[in-house]
Amino acid sequence: MSWLTWPIAAAAAAVAIPALVILYFLKLKRRDLEVSTTLLWKKAIQDLQANAPFQRLRRNILLLLQLLILAALLLAIAQPQMLQEASPSAQTVILIDRSASMSATDEFDGDEPLSRLERAKLDAIAHVETMRSGGLLEGGGLFSTDDADEAMVIVFDRSAEVVQPFTSNKDLLRAAIRGVEPTEASSSITEAVRLASAYAGPRVIEDKGLVPGAALELWSDGDIADIGDVALHPDTEVTFHRVGASASTNIAITALQAERAYDRPDQVSVFVGLQSTAATRRAVDVEFVVDGLVSSVRTVPVAGRDAQGEPGVGGVVFTLTQSGGSLVSARLVLDEADGDVLEADDIAWLAIPPARRLAVGLVTEGNLFLRQALGGLTLSRLDVMTPAEFESLRAGGGLAGFDVFVFDRWAPRADDDGAYPPGRFLFFGAVPSLGGLELVKREEAPVAAIVAWERDHPALRMVNLDGVRVGSMPEISVGDTAQVLARSTEGPAIVEASVGATRTLSVVFEVARSNWPYDVGFLLFLATAVEYLGNDFTEIDGVSAHPGEVVRTRVPAGVDRVELTGPDDARMNLSPDPGGEVVFGPIRSSGVYRLQWRGPAGSRDVEVDGQVVRLLTASMLDASESRVGAPEGLSLARGEIAGQDGVGEGGAGSSTLRLWPWLLLVTCTFMLVEWFVYNRKVHI
């Protein structure tokens, strides 16, 4: 039992009760009336008193009733409320996972199947109900108390969003929770925890020292990739409300990749990767759709999960002959018997750009290795020019005719206003003055060896730099925005820098003064680097975007307005930045995003009815989200916490019972009784 506004009630009681009693002790002012005799009246009074039961009580029954009314009223003013369980902390952060796996329908409300998110929302609302309510005079009044619990609501998937800042208003909290919609993005809790910390994180309070922040109430299926990276104060209370079943079955498409044959660009191979969390091996029908028409259906065997609980995988390759661009999708044909709990990962799309070859300009005073190597690539055009010719081309606005420029031991300078020419540039033996890159000294240095490189970077994916020795490694400084892709014993060897519409890859050393040109890896690097630079980031290798990501794509110069049509047919107008880049997102759902504009078309765009159309696809393709198994606990950096099913302790079935409405009811009842008694007394 707690009292929200007991000071008001105490003050009122101190005044009202003595006042009532004093009023009662005051002699009633009676009207004098002369009568012929008081004989019969006195006898009547005596008779009434003699015949009435509980005479002493009756004499003061009105006082007793009025005291009861006053007591009930004062108690109501004090706003008592009963907490059936221990009350939660004063401040709570409600974190709700809305990632793709939360759409799995393995929860039940009675017999009705329920998605994990719906269950989480119901439980979170139930949790809100357990919060202590604010008083009637809440809101900074003279007698307001700070006993009301506050909560904020943060939803997160790949990113986090505050949908309701701290408030004790349960209606707002309930509305915020009800308004949470599922997305098809992956889970990342780091940003959500950072947001929570920003609002109510650990802080230093005078005389108390460092105090832990608000308690975190997390509703999730526990399938959070970066949960181990979350840094929390050791005393910050974290409650994990687990939703979902740990052994749910889900069959998903986790990969959709397309590749054109190097020698026959019209031959496209599309690989569909599958994953199954079923206990046993399954045969799944995969439907392959090209440009809206079902092209093929294959039955693919997919292994069941292994002894460690790791899902089984499978895959199938579809081939098509298509020199132009096309939109392909793969869909799993499942029935109820398969027990698939998540639909979002049963389909994936991919926009395959038209087969194309890049136009490359080599700016060099003469470099045999580069010319020979580039000449060996499948390019639509290779122009060799001197720096002077490049500058004249630049002045004449002819740079747009090339997809990639390769610079040999020379880098163009920035404009007078500091802007670098837009384009994709690959430097050998030079670094552009871009993104904080700067050549410090070009002095002789001992032989340097490449010691580490980004093996996952698209430009270095197939390259082995182990044996590369550099005779002379210049020293450069790398700014914040540049990324070192390969590091030698003497400093950065390959760096990437992108500013605006300019994207560059720089091999810091002269290849001619290394043994790299004699390695096959050099040729591979050159080919992948040119390919990487020449294609848009999101479309490279046919990789589509994922829900939750921000999508960037570059449209040709001169396009000032682009219309975006999403999977739900919602239209939106976008304006490209001066470099021609269009940015939108983060995208919520998977599907096909259609960009349309009037004007020049890029090399990968198609023209339909006089409009240029570019298709971008977003698919879940997230093996982690598609696992859907809800772990029993969470492994935080500070240790393991066990999950609670439902609302957990102090949650399900418990509620805060506000007593003041009942007390008001009692007051009204007593008033009615008092009114009745009084009227019985005075009624003639």
Place this chain on the structure above:
Amino acid sequence: MLRTESIQRPKSIDDLLDGKLIARLGQLDLASRKIFAGRMKGERRSKKRGESVEFADHRPYVVGDDLRFIDWNIFGRLDRLFLKLFLEEEDLALHLVLDCSASLDCGDPNKFLFCQKAAAALGYTGLVNLNRVAVTAIGDPPEQEGVEAGAGGVVGTLRNLRGRRRVHDLSRFICGMTPDGGTRFPEAAKRIALTRQGKGVMVVLSDFFFKEGYEQGLRYLVGRGYDLILIQVLSPQELNPEIGGDLRLLDVEDGDRAEVTISAPLIKRYKANLAAYCDQLRSFCARREITLLTLPSDTPIETLLLDYLRTRGVLR
């Protein structure tokens, strides 16, 4: 029940009785269930054989009897002397006792005014029928300077009125009475009983709200053999009180106070008590052959005289 705020006190017999009523009263006469011996010749049959024209009986002649009353017709037939006896007609003593306590000065119409009218009407009837009329005002007025306090509960007495000529004396006496103070009914009754000479009809006009009780007083009166007639006058407000609220009731006679909060049960209980009080009085009277009339003060005097009193044989 409530004290009458302002009242026009009667000044003369005309204020008490109007001409029509007086004319009708002339046709009435007092009656008594008992036959009393009068002191003077009157118009009333007496127990005594006398000289009226109405034959009563015969008795044998004895020496010394008045020869004028010998029935000669019987002597002719029987040859024996018988004497004719005639009924004696005597006067009737009417004693009016008027309660002059303050409790009578209540109600609307005023109870005392009603009593005054009734006393005047009965006294007039008595006087015009050559009866001896006496009036006694009882009460216990507060002692005031220049005003003689009532002795033994009697405020004033008017005796031996007889004949129409004394009507004005009667009315003057009645109109001169002012209700005030309380009563000492037993003392007053004792005094009346002791000073009263002869027997006759006694009419007591009061509300009989005597805190000291009416029983002893009535025993004194009835013990002297009067044909006792009590007229209890109650105001309509006493019979059916229409008051409400938190009140302090003041007794007009002794200033006694009763704090009441008027409610339905209280009113009900009051009415029950009043009924019980009246029943008790009635029962007391019935056991002692006392005639009791309980009347509201709004009863017309004609109704009292021509209806109630004739029905009960007080008037004829």
